[in-house]
Amino acid sequence: MIEWSHWLPILAMLPLVGGALTPLLFRHRPAAACFWAVSVASVTSVVAIALLLRLVDSGGFSYAVGGWLPQYGIELRMDEVGAFAVPASLLVLLSLVFSRHYVARAVDASRVSFYYALVLINLGGLNGFLVTGDLFNLFVFMEIFSVSAYALVATAREPIASLAALKYLLLGAASSLLVLFSVGVVFAMTGTLNLEDAAAALALSSPMPAGLALAGLATGFAVKAALFPVHFWLPDAHAAAPAPVSAVLSALVVKAGIVGVLRTLELFGGAESLLQPLLHLVVWLGALGALGGALMALVQRDIKLMLAYSTVANIGYIFIGLGLATASAVSGAMVHAVNHAVIKSALFLAAGAMIHRTGLRNIDDLRGLGRRMPVTAFGMAFTLIALSGAPPMAGFTGKWQIALGALQAGHPSLVAVLVIAGIVVLAFGIRVINALYFRPPARVAVASATEAPASMWLPVLMLTIASLALGLAGTPMLEFVGPAAQSIYGTLP
Amino acid sequence: MKIAATALSHVDYLVAVALFLTGAWILLTSGNLVKKVIGLNIMETSVFAFIVTTGMIDGGAPPLVAPGDPGPFASPLPHALVLTGIVVAVSVTSLALVLILRVRAEFGSVELDEIALSLAAGDTAEQSERHGSADD
């Protein structure tokens, strides 16, 4: 009889340790470093899947680190939100496979082993963040994935990368401080750092310091999640990073901000009078982000900037769902977080493959590439349509549920926002598809390009298939997150 | 009078808030990257100071518990938090400084407005290079 909860710390510790070892073991052997990183991520994925199966089978469970029980010890726990570790591990795995040939060109040779180390550490931080049961470890793991993300952005060769990374770092660090400050306030008020205990205590506490802590946590995580209007660090950082890193950042790291918001809601679930105004604000900020992000994406010429702005739009959708606080909207938002992760990493990886083969990143310059790189271009075209939320692809489930929730909550105008943003997304998607398939090549680099190596197109193709499969699996996913949505908010209409 | 008394009894919090705002002001308004990092450090310090003071109990002894010692003790947990926080802060600061070195090497400046100028110059050069290829 295996005690499943022992596997929980492995989820975080394996990539962290594996990452720390990478530069020591494979300093001058990039190929071996890649193989090592892929192996570590594979094992992590297997562990994550095993834990998910156990969660589906018999409900959530927790693990007390070092045998110290909660309130004093550190608690790790597996719940429906923590199950995001599965897509996180798998997406990092695919990004690592993709990196094999990509980093040879995009990253300085002396930095390659550090690159793999940072990606693994990022995964460890994410997984730890997802399964931790206390506030302080939430902060520590957040810093682990944040700092590794700042450094990863800077691994790109372009001069702009260091500046983008620095901007990302300054804002990210400030938001982390807000979180730490709020954790301090919560501790001062409740005398505990355990999420569940603190939530119980906060439900009875006075509104003034609790409101301060809520505002601090919400703002801090909103910056991490790039909610409008604190999204401005995202496009530069995500566009400047190497493509596999962009995929991880857009798919997972911003989603960790969302998870942080979910944990915050969990923490303050009992303090409804505080939560209501915040949720209301979040809905409209989300709507502005969804529209603004989509429109900004429409006017970009650089394909990665376009994708980065579309991430801002999708984060907007998710926040609309979270803020509406109806059962269908919240579960829709949670499902959309996963689906968008899959779609957006497919897009960033496809864009990366194109940049890798042609050295061009301007949409107009990529004309005619559809015939040169059929698999990559197909993946990009397909997932662009999925991104717009066309049924039955993965982008649809979440948006449909959020729209239903908007009507339930009495905000029909939000349906218009969702539909218009979807059409705008499809418009820039079509623009890219036009360039890829219906225009003659304008650049020599395109005319002489060939399909990317299998280590690149295979992840793209797998994610493309996943973006259809997840759309068809909308109902089971919604049913899976449904109870979590209920328990986070207390009760939902 | 009462407000003043309340304020005085929470003077530690007030100092922390003042420091936090000062740091945030520098971080947001300064055009110099190094100064921004200094602003960040001031913010960090304020948060650490705040958290340490929350563990303080009037008349409490340092939490070095010996058998038979009746207390009261100051709470040890905030110290552990702050210690971790300091480690994180040091690593973030060092990463920021390394990045600033790289920015300076590539753009020849640590002033944001000067960097923006050189970026704009780079853009125009690039655009004239790809002159004529864009339409539609």
Added chain:
Amino acid sequence: MTPELVDIRPLLAVLVSLACAGAVFAVRHRARWRAFWSLAAAGIKFALVWSMLPGALAGRVYVYQFGELLPGVAFGFRVDALGLFFALVSSTLWVLTTIYALGYMRGSHSLHRFFGFFALCISTTVGIAFAENLLTLFVFYELLTICTYPLIMHNEDLAARRAARKYLVYTLFGGGLILAGMVLLHSVTGTLSLAETGILDASVGDHWLLAIFLLLIAGFGVKAALMPLHAWLPAAMVAPTPVSALLHAVAVVKAGVFGILRTIYNVFGIDLLRDLGYADWLAMLAGVIMVVASVQALRQKEIKARLAWSTISQLSYIVLAAALLTPLAALAAIIHIANQAFSKITLFFVAGAIERGTGRKRVDELAGVGRLMPWTMAAFTLASLSFIGVPLMAGFVTKWYLSLGALDAGAGIYVAVMVISGLLNAAYWLPMIHQAFFKPLPSEPGNDLRNRPRVSSMMIGPILVCAAYVILLGAGASAPSMPFSLAEAAARFAFELEVPLE
């Protein structure tokens, strides 16, 4: 209650063209195999769809479900009379259009893309016809938008790009409206089923009902080229002729009209709409479009542009008939899906054949063409007589039942509108026929049409078959096991009548 049978044929009918598209993409530049797969798939699909006809006439309904796409919304197929009627028309015309396209497109570029997406379009059209609920319908409806895009874009020049962009802007906008309408519908009723005669009722509240009606009708109206949402249609004329035929007779516009019929008969239901009175406004709009579009058609100088405006006018017949909300008018609406399709596709085929045979595209260049291409122009004559409404032709059947329906509804004014429209039709078709047959060929030096390239028999054949159909649908409409009885069954279902209509 109609007996429902689980049957895989609806699924197969959709998958056949999908597999065909895959095969066409796979064989790439091998023309023989491309032709083989296209024809084989068209034939199989034709057989599959027709094999469901006897069962449907006997009152059976075939269903096939995959499971839920969203909670409470299944992804599945359900073959009722209305859906099967639409599928019959499109699968029959796919066979003919494929043969025609093989002749017409010979020597063009990117043929595997063309025939691949051509097959995909038909696959999605049959998906629309067989959709069990509004969401399934919407999935295929949007896929159709995406699949027709490369076809309009086929020439890859500036005009094609502009037209394709216009098409996309319009149809995506329409799709957005439908999506919004669907969300509203689902949130007030909790279902999107198309299996009943109306899922809404008056308790929903007037402003919600109006919003749903406007969103759905306007959304489907974009593809149905309902004025003022029609501008994409004349622009899309830059596409190769088989595509124009596909857009205007078979797939795209009919998908829009079919959506409107579904909205009226299955979402709202006759009784509710009659109480609400929205349909009167829709009928009025359709009546205006009928005349205005005919006048516009009269002013066009290019053959295909004239055909496009004529389509806009003809589609509003269907909308008008559906909006009258009487059983006989409903019959006219459904039957006109077939009548208009066969007549219009004949005209498009002829226009393409004239273009290939003589290089002429304008109405005033037709002089003498009738002598060069007598069979082709004879088919053209038959089809245009059908539009004018000459008895024994398909178009007459529509007008007959539509008039009866309008009188039933107490709206005799629409009979007058129809007469005006018929006269306008005569005014723009007859001069073309006159020119073609009774004017001599202009003898221009260096432009000797007697040595013109021969038009492939693969183009002439489908033209003649379509023309024969136009007569068959008109003269033999009420013969047993013709689609007509299917249309009657569909109308009976919508009005919940047990007895035959006449």
